[in-house]
Amino acid sequence: xxxxxxxxxxxxxxxxxxxxxxxxxxxxxxxxxxxxxxxxxxxxxxxxxxxxxxxxxxxxxxxxxxxxxxxxxxxxxxxxxxxxxxxxxxxxxxxxxxxxxxxxxxxxxxxxxxxxxxxxxxxxxxxxxxxxxxxxxxxxxxxxxxxxxxxxxxxxxxxxxxxxxxxxxxxxxxxxxxxxxxxxxxxxxxxxxxxxxxxxxxxxxxxxxxxxxxxxxxxxxxxxxxxxxxxxxxxxxxxxxxxxxxxxxxxxxxxxxxxxxxxxxxxxxxxxxxxxxxxxxxxxxxxxxxxxxxxxxxxxxxxxxxxxxxxxxxxxxxxxxxxxxxxxxxxxxxxxxxxxxxxxxxxxxxxxxxxxxxxxxxxxxxxxxxxxxxxxxxxxxxxxxxxxxxxxxxxxxxxxxxxxxxxxxxxxxxxx
Numbered sequence: 001x002x003x004x005x006x007x008x009x010x011x012x013x014x015x016x017x018x019x020x021x022x023x024x025x026x027x028x029x030x031x032x033x034x035x036x037x038x039x040x041x042x043x044x045x046x047x048x049x050x051x052x053x054x055x056x057x058x059x060x061x062x063x064x065x066x067x068x069x070x071x072x073x074x075x076x077x078x079x080x081x082x083x084x085x086x087x088x089x090x091x092x093x094x095x096x097x098x099x100x101x102x103x104x105x106x107x108x109x110x111x112x113x114x115x116x117x118x119x120x121x122x123x124x125x126x127x128x129x130x131x132x133x134x135x136x137x138x139x140x141x142x143x144x145x146x147x148x149x150x151x152x153x154x155x156x157x158x159x160x161x162x163x164x165x166x167x168x169x170x171x172x173x174x175x176x177x178x179x180x181x182x183x184x185x186x187x188x189x190x191x192x193x194x195x196x197x198x199x200x201x202x203x204x205x206x207x208x209x210x211x212x213x214x215x216x217x218x219x220x221x222x223x224x225x226x227x228x229x230x231x232x233x234x235x236x237x238x239x240x241x242x243x244x245x246x247x248x249x250x251x252x253x254x255x256x257x258x259x260x261x262x263x264x265x266x267x268x269x270x271x272x273x274x275x276x277x278x279x280x281x282x283x284x285x286x287x288x289x290x291x292x293x294x295x296x297x298x299x300x301x302x303x304x305x306x307x308x309x310x311x312x313x314x315x316x317x318x319x320x321x322x323x324x325x326x327x328x329x330x331x332x333x334x335x336x337x338x339x340x341x342x343x344x345x346x347x348x349x350x351x352x353x354x355x356x357x358x359x360x361x362x363x364x365x366x367x368x369x370x371x372x373x374x375x376x377x378x379x380x381x382x383x384x385x386x387x388x389x390x391x392x393x394x395x396x397x398x399x400x401x402x403x404x405x406x407x408x409x410x411x412x413x414x415x416x
Contacts, residue, residue: 329414337366
């Protein structure tokens with residue numbers, strides 16, 4: 001049997017990617033349900049979406065079998081049905097002679113039929129499971145473990161395509177994810193007004209539960225700063241030239257405007273004023289404010305807004321220190337990972353006033369191997385400290401390199 005494009009349609013496809021609603025994990029000895037975008041979700045048993053050994057994209061579905069738990073055989077099963085199933089196409093590979101069995105159920109998983117064992121190799125290749133099923137069918141992929149296997153093994157599946165007859169249920173399965181708007185936004189959103197499946201044309205109209213936040217054409221009005229984010233229900237009505245009608249709703253959260261931060265002073269570190277070698281020194285900045293640094297250097301190419309000062313080791317300890325003589329009410333700076341080592345960056349902020357030092361931990365960052373240009377922010381408000389206040393940004397934790405760049409140190413003075 002072959003699939004004739006005039007009579008059949010692609011009802012569903014996924015690559016098990018994060019954008020398809022699949023969460024990649026590193027543990028496989030669990031049961032995960034509800035994976036995928038609602039309402040088209042999947043169940044994994046002794047498996048998960050994984051970034052290890054993926055076939056294409058960033059993730060694949062991966063099931064495991066462990067010799068220490070031979071009774072637990074990994075499988076992947078749809079939690080939604082396909083109407084008038086005709087073909088299941090996918091890419092796959094397995095280790096240690098493991099094969100895959102594909103089957104379907106017409107009674108919500110109580111029994112499975114149409115079992116076909118497909119022989120796999122250790123190299124990814126395309127496969128097709130051809131059936132002729134009338135009605136609503138679940139589909140399932142089971143690991144097939146060869147007799148005598150005593151080695152932990154895996155089955156990897158990707159690029160899944162499900163083909164059915166041309167029918168309203170399958171059209172809905174295509175339309176619901178295709179017209180889904182973003183879940184969270186600060187900007188106007190695209191709301192499709194038409195959609196087609198081959199020569200099958202659909203018109204789409206939208207209604208908003210709150211036109212003051214999202215208009216029916218996708219125009220967004222953000223809540224003002226200080227107000228909560230707003231969640232709106234957008235309802236799409238999809239029709240064709242005949243009697244097809246689908247009504248589906250989506251939730252979209254519109255983020256409130258951010259409060260504008262205004263500071264009395266902002267210190268931007270121009271790397272031209274700092275050595276490219278680690279050392280101690282003083283940087284005289286805005287309004288003559290002195291910043292004393294220990295075991296620091298210029299940004300080394302890991303800049304924030306084109307500049308910055310880089311700290312490195314806890315055993316020096318690398319630090320930046322300054323004293324504000326007119327009190328301190330608000331303190332802010334930006335920071336990022338420098339260089340590429342897979343070491344967690346651990347830093348603290350020490351604020352000393354009237355002989356007492358308060359310590360604020362900066363959340364660990366930069367532990368993944370490779371460059372990371374994410375700029376983080378540190379912000380304290382309502383300090384209400386009068387007179388002399390000394391602030392130190394310092395490397396803490398284990399000895400060794402944990403480079404980080406700091407810039408745009410900003411503050412508001414305080415007097416009662």
